Amino acid sequence: MTDDTTPDPDAAQAAIEYCYDRDWSDGLPLVPASQPLVDRFLATTTRNPDEVIGELEQVGRNCTVYLAAVNAAMAGCRPEYFPVVLAAFEALMRERAARGGGWQSTSGPAPMIVVNGPIRHELGFNTAGGAFGPGFRPNATVARAIGLIVRNAFGIRPHVLEQATQGLPGRWSICLAENEEESPWPPFATEGGQPEGASAVSATLLRTCEFVDNRHTPDPEQVLWDVADTISRTGSLIFKDTSAGVVFCPEHAQMLAGAGFSKQAVQEWLIEHCGRTGADLRRAGKNGLRGIARFADPDTAADGQFSRILPSRRHVPIVVAGARNAAISMVVRIFGEWSGTVIPIPPTPAKVTS
Amino acid sequence: MPNPILDPTGTTATAAKAQAPRAKRRKDLNGATVGLLVNTKQNAAPFLDEVGRLLAQRYGATVTMARTKVNFAAPAPEDLVKEMTTSCDVIITGIGDCGSCSASAVADGIAFEAAGLPAAAICSDAFRVTADAMADLQGAHGYRYATTPHPVAVLTPDQVRERAAVVLDDVVALLTT
Numbered sequence: 281m282t283d284d285t286t287p288d289p290d291a292a293q294a295a296i297e298y299c300y301d302r303d304w305s306d307g308l309p310l311v312p313a314s315q316p317l318v319d320r321f322l323a324t325t326t327r328n329p330d331e332v333i334g335e336l337e338q339v340g341r342n343c344t345v346y347l348a349a350v351n352a353a354m355a356g357c358r359p360e361y362f363p364v365v366l367a368a369f370e371a372l373m374r375e376r377a378a379r380g381g382g383w384q385s386t387s388g389p390a391p392m393i394v395v396n397g398p399i400r401h402e403l404g405f406n407t408a409g410g411a412f413g414p415g416f417r418p419n420a421t422v423a424r425a426i427g428l429i430v431r432n433a434f435g436i437r438p439h440v441l442e443q444a445t446q447g448l449p450g451r452w453s454i455c456l457a458e459n460e461e462e463s464p465w466p467p468f469a470t471e472g473g474q475p476e477g478a479s480a481v482s483a484t485l486l487r488t489c490e491f492v493d494n495r496h497t498p499d500p501e502q503v504l505w506d507v508a509d510t511i512s513r514t515g516s517l518i519f520k521d522t523s524a525g526v527v528f529c530p531e532h533a534q535m536l537a538g539a540g541f542s543k544q545a546v547q548e549w550l551i552e553h554c555g556r557t558g559a560d561l562r563r564a565g566k567n568g569l570r571g572i573a574r575f576a577d578p579d580t581a582a583d584g585q586f587s588r589i590l591p592s593r594r595h596v597p598i599v600v601a602g603a604r605n606a607a608i609s610m611v612v613r614i615f616g617e618w619s620g621t622v623i624p625i626p627p628t629p630a631k632v633t634s
Numbered sequence: 635m636p637n638p639i640l641d642p643t644g645t646t647a648t649a650a651k652a653q654a655p656r657a658k659r660r661k662d663l664n665g666a667t668v669g670l671l672v673n674t675k676q677n678a679a680p681f682l683d684e685v686g687r688l689l690a691q692r693y694g695a696t697v698t699m700a701r702t703k704v705n706f707a708a709p710a711p712e713d714l715v716k717e718m719t720t721s722c723d724v725i726i727t728g729i730g731d732c733g734s735c736s737a738s739a740v741a742d743g744i745a746f747e748a749a750g751l752p753a754a755a756i757c758s759d760a761f762r763v764t765a766d767a768m769a770d771l772q773g774a775h776g777y778r779y780a781t782t783p784h785p786v787a788v789l790t791p792d793q794v795r796e797r798a799a800v801v802l803d804d805v806v807a808l809l810t811t
Contacts, residue, residue, distance in 0.1 A: 381734025
């Protein structure tokens with residue numbers, strides 16, 4: 281038997297099914313959003329609910345602050361996460377790939393959101409082990425909110441306007457809170473121009489994440505060679521240039537920093553060493569260039585030539601995340617280019633309780 | 635009364651789009667100026683070039699303008715549509731061979747129809763659903779376009795020419811009465 285304070289599971293189930301029936305769900309149950317709940321989301325921002333915060337011209341749809349709040353509520357966010365959702369969405373909409381055809385793409389890219397600053401702890405983001413999830417409500421639901429906005433506000437649904445061939449694991453679930461406490465380097469947001477200690481969000485689209493497990497060498501350069509090999513994988517090379525970030529675990533980051541590598545030095549090392557020979561590329565049918573696209577060229581003249589693939593430091597962003605319990609880092613394959621835009625989280629207008 | 639469950643799509647407030655206009659068809663392509671709108675996808679340029687060449691050779695059309703869309707994911711910019719509308723009688727656009735570019739090839743076809751030009755969009759047959767969804771979004775439910783079997787990007791030059799020849803009748807049917 282239940283007392284009066286126990287929620288009604290039958291009503292909850294009926295409400296969840298109501299949402300499924302309307303095709304609003306990403307496959308998992310949604311939190312049915314009511315006006316009082318959404319009002320608490322809207323109270324966390326000074327922005328007008330009708331303000332358009334994202335437009336997808338090619339499909340004639342847009343997202344307002346209000347629609348973002350409804351979708352964030354449905355994703356399971358608490359109201360106080362809403363400023364992070366708004367900042368993440370704004371950061372994504374600054375990305376050329378997300379404004380263009382990214383959401384419709386056969387590559388099915390996943391947003392990667394990076395949160396910096398004190399808001400990580402204020403809202404209970406996971407900043408340590410299992411950085412890529414799952415298990416933590418803020419990380420999981422902020423990322424999911426973006427997916428629901430794309431699905432519902434923009435109307436980009438799988439098999440219809442969304443044409444992902446296979447998609448990728450982690451789509452709508454990657455929200456890293458940088459492990460600033462154990463990183464030897466400045467936070468990602470600081471590199472993006474935010475003052476030290478600022479709460480801020482950046483985001484881009486990923487093609488995939490690939491681990492680099494290297495825990496048995498004390499030589500930082502061997503770790504970098506291992507990272508470079510993963511970055512230089514031919515399967516991921518489609519254009520002349522590529523962009524691949526590295527989410528270093530604290531152990532690798534500290535080892536590198538201990539050997540005198542700044543973030544910039546790591547980036548420069550990777551720019552210098554990432555690439556393939558003409559023979560490697562030819563073997564994979566990617567040695568020719570038509571415009572910027574790689575294609576199979578029978579010409580063997582450049583077989584011995586080494587082609588670098590990372591044109592600038594901006595193409596190899598670095599973040600530190602995860603636990604300090606093993607030397608496992610992640611190469612994150614960026615869809616297009618990461619603008620590196622960092623959106624600060626504005627102060628909350630009033631104390632919000634949930 | 636319980637609170638209503640809120641709609642996350644925002645579509646109820648959007649007015650239904652008016653039915654998109656369809657341009658008057660030509661009786662035939664004899665003497666017609668054909669515009670080719672190439673979307674930069676692999677093999678799109680040789681494919682459309684060959685369609686244009688065959689239209690000239692077999693139907694007496696004149697290909698006078700080939701233009702390239704800088705951003706294949708988005709519909710063609712207005713000034714490009716205007717430029718081609720001024721100089722051409724019919725438009726062929728493609729190849730819709732990805733999630734966004736198949737949808738936008740159809741959107742371009744519909745935009746040219748609205749500007750008064752018969753247009754034939756060519757898409758890979760793997761993208762029918764997304765092409766149809768875009769047509770619905772543009773108020774052109776049931777919009778007809780030509781398809782060629784997937785894949786297109788890996789075809790050799792000879793195979794591209796064969797494909798162009800195969801799709802030719804459909805293209806002509808789309809552009810004429």
